[in-house]
Amino acid sequence: MGIIQSGSVIAQLNAMGILTQPDSNVFIFDPSVSSFTLQNAIDACTADKGDVIIWVGGGHEVSTPVLFNKAGITLIGTGRGYNRLAAGEGHAIYAAASLTDEPAAKITEACRIIEIGFASRDTGATFFSGAAALIGGEADATPFGVHMLNCR
Numbered sequence: 001m002g003i004i005q006s007g008s009v010i011a012q013l014n015a016m017g018i019l020t021q022p023d024s025n026v027f028i029f030d031p032s033v034s035s036f037t038l039q040n041a042i043d044a045c046t047a048d049k050g051d052v053i054i055w056v057g058g059g060h061e062v063s064t065p066v067l068f069n070k071a072g073i074t075l076i077g078t079g080r081g082y083n084r085l086a087a088g089e090g091h092a093i094y095a096a097a098s099l100t101d102e103p104a105a106k107i108t109e110a111c112r113i114i115e116i117g118f119a120s121r122d123t124g125a126t127f128f129s130g131a132a133a134l135i136g137g138e139a140d141a142t143p144f145g146v147h148m149l150n151c152r
Helices: 009-015 038-044
Strands: 026-029 052-055 058-062 066-068 074-077 091-095 105-107 112-114 117-119 133-135 147-149
Touching: 009 026, 026 038, 038 052, 038 058, 038 066
Parallel strands: 026 052, 052 074, 058 091, 066 105, 074 112, 091 117, 105 133, 112 147
Antiparallel strands: none
């Protein structure tokens, strides 16, 4: 069972307490649409406004790290029929072959990430250079308040 099954997305996000402000924006991210990347969706969000990005199923290959640099946003992977034991399998940020010495994602602001997978190439020399998801940047940020649920 995915988090959002049917009916009004806005009503369900309100009922779940995810939409926290009346003027929050909701963005839909579909990896099969190459003209609007996950980074585009994050960049379109307004910090501390409670904006939500809903990711429909599919992997997202990145050649540079996705920067979670907007406080207060929520990213939710959704999809019917996914095995809850394999959360994150249907929605994954994964490093392209050329991205070998940086993480697939850098999380430097407080945010919520739900049912997303992260995969890297991990050939870097430092402990964080090839991390799949790096919380806190490269020891230069304090992302207290990052909440990850059913991620891998």
